[in-house]
Amino acid sequence: MANTHEMTVPVTRPTAARQPHPSGRRLTAHLASVADDLTALWQRLEDDPAVAFHQGRAWVEAWREATGANLCLVTLEQDGAAVAMLPLEIKRSCGLSIARFAGTAFSNENTGLLDSVRLADLAPVTADELALTLSQAGLGADVVLFDKLTPATAADAPYSALPKVFHQNPSFQLPLFADFSAVLAQINGKRRRKKMRVSERRLEAMGGYRHLIGEDDALALRLLETFFRQKALRFAAQGLPDVFADPAVRTFLRILATDRDANGRAALELHGLELAGGDHEGEIIAVSGLTLKHGHVTCQFGSINDVIAADVSAGELLFYRMIERAALAGHKLFDFGVGDQSYKRSWCPQRTELVDCYVPLNLKGRLAAPLIAGMIRLKRVIKTSPGLHRLATWLRGLPVRRQKAAAEPD
Template identity: 60%
Template sequence: MVNAHDISANPIVGAATARRRPHVTAYLNTDVNGAARVWTQLEGNPDVSFHQSRAWVKAWAGGTGTSISIITLEQDGQTVAVLPLEIIRIGGLKLARFAGTAFSNANTGLVGEHPLRDEKITPGELAAALRQAGLAADVVLFDKMPPEAAERAPFNALPRVLHQNPSFQLPLFPDFDEVLAQINRKRRKKKFRLSERRLEAIGGYRHITADDDDQSLRLLETFLKQKPARLAAQGLPNVFADAGVRAFLARLAMTRSGDRKAALELHGIELAGGAHEGTIIAVAGLTRKDQHVTCQFGSIDETVAADASVGELLFYRMIEQAAKGGDQVFDFGVGDQLYKRSWCPVRTDLVDCYLPLSLRGRIAAPLFAAGITAKRVVKTSPALGSAAAWLRGQLVRRTSSSAKSYEQHD
């Protein structure tokens, strides 16, 4: 008979009884409809972000023409995750990242409930599996991940840095007064009443929500006209100028679930009387998943009722509607701005995980990480942030001026 002491002393018996590490395998599918069954199943997990949903990825691929690499990751035959990725080139480097992440607010990958969910997969194991599957990238960047998502396999053993921007959330409750109590209820209600009075003085307003494709596209088109002026005033480039990005948003707005709810829900403030009857002076786009509402974008028309704080008014109405409808979180998304701080008692520092797959990637990965950290330092320093904003504004104005001169000459 062999006792416990004998087992620990015998290296052969000890090796035989040690727990074997699960074998990691990755499969690559380049069809956006690939892995549909498991993708749909994992998408049902409340922890999975809307930005890895089939609706988001299919709209991104269809609108922009981006090729998608869908990675299905398994450990000993059990699906650990589905990772919808796109590959972009930065100089001579091929970077794989979450599909559509340039416009997303949080990424989680599609990770399900299974016994191996928290089993660490080493960077070497994951890199070997992805190379063997044929992922043609030098580096994989899993960016804008909430900390709890980054602590699950296959991300939990990867090197990481804090993302340059945090995101901001407002917890919701069925009693809207309880929601407002988190953020100075008296002041918020006073500001809301003042906005309403100023709009009533010019004929009143309606809070509208698009309930068909025509209304969705009308509100989206208004946003795409309003936003460039606001971005230019802030010295920022128009990230919505590309035709592919516009087509992506239109596809998302016209993607509807079985209950006819749009994947991208468009809201607006429309003037209800007077000289500007029917004019839309504020627009916002929301996505919704498992009682988590995310504001994807917003815009205002500052040429009408500029003193009415119509952007704040629209947020008030949308948040009130979401709270009364049973939603649990209103997420203002990525980016540190004063209006987000004023609405949100919760700040989330997001995480960027990265994984080199090639020699070139191993050289570049630390530089990526250093670049992300440097951006964070600039954004969290008032002095450096102001200097960067000034330089950015100068570049945008010069580019715009050059473009106008070229058009006149042409």
């Protein structure tokens, strides 16, 4: 297993006294619900390499179209010049209206759409000032939660003065180089190559395999539907609810898988391993979905067939081939996304502790904010305690087990 290095930031508190902007440096906010009104601005901000894929138009508009989310596009301006845009959705939970990044339940990192040049010149923005700005603009939420920010993003405007807690899950990354041997050298390349050769020999004995890439819609959707089936079986075997079972979530991913740019590249690129011969020829035994932005490749999800070719480590072999392809293409980082799992630790020499920031907009939000922060901290404690995590997993699967028991004949 590779050694991992934590990237951490101190947990900060909001500035107690409000520091007004110097004359002529006033921050304002404007709200819109139609993306077409902001096309040029969105495109300009999205082109910044530091902006996460999950705030791009492809992701946000697919989420809105599939789920009917209450989308609110917040533009922050300084003296009439846009410095940031925040694509938010507002949901009610336990009587509280919470604004979060659109589709954040399935994202791996958020940044917002930020103009880094103009923000560098922005006078300090206190938590109270940002709250007042958003409230005056008419954002209909009690509290705004900016989750899954990297420490670097959370340290800059407009988030720097907001109260912060560490997100319950870290994310994991593998730096890429043009020399693939240098990539593997970070994670015990000799052992990794040996494992790959063992997998390939076992697959050759079964008739060989093909690395599929969803370069047309038909193949992309075939791979995606295979993922849905494999993941459903996996969750059922673990006694857990299937987070991809919601028809709206499936529609969201189908839109991303078939949303192609001028070069024919899909917003969500599907990869798979298919058996090329033998009794199970044509069977797809592993699937992954990748997104790409400015050399940053992110694995959004993955699945394997637990029955056919169960001993070939199909998921590991697919990762090997995808990472090799990404490195040779000149990409800079392969991101395994949020969640602490052993296979991510084995691939990644880098671990990033993500940060959640929040800003209450009214009295209800101020009363609820400590509870929200406390819940995030509690989730982190559970995630980092093996015993508590096992208990939480068992409790999470209890409704599924009860439903299964009720469906079984007496």
